[in-house]
Amino acid sequence: MRILGIDPGSRVTGYGVIDSDGRSSRHVASGCIRLGAGELPPRLGRIFTEVGDLVAEYAPQALAVEKVFMAKNAASALVLGHARGAAMTACVQAGLEVFEYAPRAVKLAVVGSGAADKAQVQHMMRMLLGLTRAPAADAADALAVALCHAHTHSTRSAVSRVAR
Structure with a gap:
């Protein structure tokens, strides 16, 4: 499965494209808008x-995006929500299924701690995807x-197969 990941932001939006069978994953592309x-x-x-251009170029089957979280500033959360909406709309318009994950759940899944900092996430992406250097945050x-x-x-998918 080819997955487009989006880290939405109103000034910098990160993207990452991977191919994965659920056990092993391969880096296809990543960068920042x-x-x-x-x-x-x-x-x-x-x-x-x-x-939309990324979807056309890499033809992912799914979009994975971080959910908005409320920190201290409601106005910032609202602007972030707009950025998420723009990215999600481009993907939905192209027919992609959209999956949302809380930031803590993402960090827990890839680092082992929901409180991991950006440097830890960068390091783990380098290790897990076999990159020669850490990607931008x-x-x-x-x-x-x-x-x-x-x-x-x-x-x-595995649980669903066992439940049948």
Whole structure:
């Protein structure tokens, strides 16, 4: 299965594409859509367009994206929700199934601790995917959510087969 992972952000949106059979995964591509400052609507338009371009180029079967979490600033969470919506809409329009994961669940799945920091996630993406260097923080987070989905989907499929 080819999975597109997205770490949404209104200034930097990370992406990661992996191929996975649930047991082993291979890095296909990763990077960041750097949006910078400026008015929000044009940045959301770029997220929509560039995520759509990624879907067209890499032809994933699923989108895995981090859920919005409420930290201290409600306005920031709202803007993050807009960025997620732009990315998700591009994928849904292309016919992808969308799967959402809490940030703590992603970190727990790939690092073993829901409180892992960005450097730990970067290190684990390098190790788990056999990369020559650690990806940028936002790209690593996107790869991590894609890997979380690969593992979760594999486990759910196995449980479903046993339950029959």
